[in-house]
Amino acid sequence: MKKPTKLTTRSAPSAGAAAAALGAVPASNRTARAQERRAAIVDAAMEEFISRGFAATRLDDIAKRAGVAKGTIYLHFKDKESMFEELVRIVIVPVVARLTALPPPTGSVRDLIEAFAGNFLKEVIGTRRGDLVRLIVAEGPRFPAVADFYYREVVSRGIAAMRALIELGIARGEIREKDLARYPQIVVAPAMIAVIWQSLFERHAPLDAQEMLRVHLDLIFGERRTT
Amino acid sequence: MKKPTKLTTRSAPSAGAAAAALGAVPASNRTARAQERRAAIVDAAMEEFISRGFAATRLDDIAKRAGVAKGTIYLHFKDKESMFEELVRIVIVPVVARLTALPPPTGSVRDLIEAFAGNFLKEVIGTRRGDLVRLIVAEGPRFPAVADFYYREVVSRGIAAMRALIELGIARGEIREKDLARYPQIVVAPAMIAVIWQSLFERHAPLDAQEMLRVHLDLIFGERRTT
Amino acid sequence: MKKPTKLTTRSAPSAGAAAAALGAVPASNRTARAQERRAAIVDAAMEEFISRGFAATRLDDIAKRAGVAKGTIYLHFKDKESMFEELVRIVIVPVVARLTALPPPTGSVRDLIEAFAGNFLKEVIGTRRGDLVRLIVAEGPRFPAVADFYYREVVSRGIAAMRALIELGIARGEIREKDLARYPQIVVAPAMIAVIWQSLFERHAPLDAQEMLRVHLDLIFGERRTT
Amino acid sequence: MKKPTKLTTRSAPSAGAAAAALGAVPASNRTARAQERRAAIVDAAMEEFISRGFAATRLDDIAKRAGVAKGTIYLHFKDKESMFEELVRIVIVPVVARLTALPPPTGSVRDLIEAFAGNFLKEVIGTRRGDLVRLIVAEGPRFPAVADFYYREVVSRGIAAMRALIELGIARGEIREKDLARYPQIVVAPAMIAVIWQSLFERHAPLDAQEMLRVHLDLIFGERRTT
DNA sequence: TATGAATGAGGCTTCATTCAT
DNA sequence: TATGAATGAAGCCTCATTCAT
Incomplete structure (x- = not known):
């Protein structure tokens, strides 16, 4: 700041x-x-x-x-540039704070990730915050400070948290694919794609992000048995 | 650069x-x-x-x-705007043309997709063409013509082709997750994420895109048996 | 200048x-x-x-x-064009306003027209306002809005007023040529010519506009008897 | 040249x-x-x-x-400017030549002037040549060479010729107003006004130039007795 | 603190002129 | 002679930034 x-x-x-x-x-x-x-x-x-x-x-x-x-x-x-850079911080910090103060991890890993996906769906995909992600993708290269901040505060933490979950999932036998822990990006990728898709192609072909994420989790955890 | x-x-x-x-x-x-x-x-x-x-x-x-x-x-x-729009066409058209004139699909679906991923890895991720993808993501909303063109020529075709492959994989028993055919985006997502990652976060944390894609394919097709 | x-x-x-x-x-x-x-x-x-x-x-x-x-x-x-168009309005409106609020028409028609000519001589011919008239003649075809405005506010009113005066002159027997009321332009023409002459040919051959207008009025009203 | x-x-x-x-x-x-x-x-x-x-x-x-x-x-x-200047010469010279080589002045002065007016009506008013006059009025101040040329070749000669005619008319008793010879511009003025009117205000109020010129001549020569 | 009129550097675009073919 | 692609100076306009009120 x-x-x-x-x-x-x-x-x-x-x-x-x-x-x-x-x-x-x-x-x-x-x-x-x-x-x-x-x-x-x-x-x-x-x-x-x-x-x-x-x-x-x-x-x-x-x-x-x-x-x-x-x-x-x-x-x-100070000026337009620093306004932009501060802006990203100002908007992102509380989001990160909220996510960091997550509810205690109880239940299955799939439930956890599903809960997270649900939140993401509601709070990011198709919302202004989703557009912010696209904005960072767009302006990142010209604003290293923004990219740095975003990587440090959001991406690296998110990846780390996701990795921990995946490892837990593997340990508990919920996840079969052991190498997944090396690339948590894979788990997050469809959610990111959904964000971008809504911004760019919604009017060409609407995407049911929720259903897509479910299928993706099925792919990772195996199809859910009907409880 | x-x-x-x-x-x-x-x-x-x-x-x-x-x-x-x-x-x-x-x-x-x-x-x-x-x-x-x-x-x-x-x-x-x-x-x-x-x-x-x-x-x-x-x-x-x-x-x-x-x-x-x-x-x-x-x-x-004509002017800066149409230069930008034409540019995207000029650069993308030959790429699409090359991909459309693909080699005859032989071998397993995994091999096909792996070949495609290999190409993508070599020709897009981390190259100027990859940056172009990011540019389209960045400017798409302000250049509907660009977004339209890109959806029509690249995205819709890519999705359709991928869907066909997935269905073939399901039919042949290579792919277990049947719903995957409804969301080919899931298969492509990590590749797209890799493209964006290289543009934004390479210097923070280099990503081994090749290995990530391999793991992702393992997730979809099951781990490859050592030949 | x-x-x-x-x-x-x-x-x-x-x-x-x-x-x-x-x-x-x-x-x-x-x-x-x-x-x-x-x-x-x-x-x-x-x-x-x-x-x-x-x-x-x-x-x-x-x-x-x-x-x-x-x-x-x-x-x-807003821009150069509308500046030009507004300019003409801004400069002309007060002139028209002043002329519209003319003194009550008393005395002979010749006196009235002479008074008007005197004003014109002092306030238009050879002044910047005269140059404006030439400018309108020059740019009118490319600025229909200007030509329209000028016709509406100045020309049509001027013609109408002059026609009324002529008719009065005819009724009073001051003017012999009855058809003149159909072409008030004839009465105004030498004044306009004087305006243009000053802009273009003053240095070639100075023109005594006042005297010329007097002669013209003599032509219309007959030579003035020496008072 | x-x-x-x-x-x-x-x-x-x-x-x-x-x-x-x-x-x-x-x-x-x-x-x-x-x-x-x-x-x-x-x-x-x-x-x-x-x-x-x-x-x-x-x-x-x-x-x-x-x-x-x-x-x-x-x-x-040589360049745009000299093209413009030469142009005016090129177009005007033959016209002047033709007018200089006028038919021998026979008949009444009114007939002569009427003939001239007829020509002017046919060949100038409302034609491209009329627009040329307006062009010279428009550009004259910025092209002294053009104004000079036009004054020398057209205006001064025209004025001189008209003056000669007027003097002839006065001598013959056709024209009563003796001072008219001092301002031949008065005779020409309505014709010039007609030229300008056609360029600028034709669409607002069409002007019957022929009739106007006739009235004007009546004003100068007295109404024509029906032959 | 808050305002918004004023500034002027800088970008896009046009077009007279040149020159290699 | 004729061409027209190439040039680059110059003009219009925008907009981030300043500053007197």
């Missing part, structure tokens, strides 16, 4: 106290407003970057969508 | 040869030169678009790299 | 005054400045378009002359 | 003789062809300059319309 968030800084005593006295927000109005604006900018920027790519996105449009003046953006971000 | 480029070379050997191969006649020098130039522009544009994306690529740079004047580009392409 | 121009002046007195006259409020300095700039651009553009014609005029030169940056022009006008 | 016409120069002896032997043209084929091309270029250029103005006319379009290659134009004209 290049810029510390202003959350706990500079709470204007007078104005802040007044606001507190009125019983609205605990934090100073000043700061609260600023945070709202910042969030609005982040949301708007996300939207624009996703639908136009980095280079084709205009700060004017971001400002308009966020309901702020163009100059305001520069109160929160 | 993975491949050395023809920065200021005037007679691009490969392109020149290709052009010469097309016309039976010695071809008036005039025309031959024009073809060379066009090829040089195509190569240069490819390179630039891949490494910077559509919007961030400057025609000036393409011209410089191709060793022609800026205006010359406009003798061959 | 017939009139000295406000090359790099920042506060164009006349324009500024005009702007101030419009808004009752002291008008935030911001807005006032913007209006000044706009006026400066309009003046500069007028000057350039008149002396070079539409196609040969460079926005760079307009900006330089107006003392603003190139981009500033685009805060006020 | 900056470039001597190639009419009598360089008649390739051999080819020329051969052509002559065949009995076709007396001049060499070479030269004849060149002249044809030159004429085609002149026609095409006229057309384009008239409909687009100098700056907006592209040599490409002239070449296309003339059926020659772009380079060929440069074999006949």
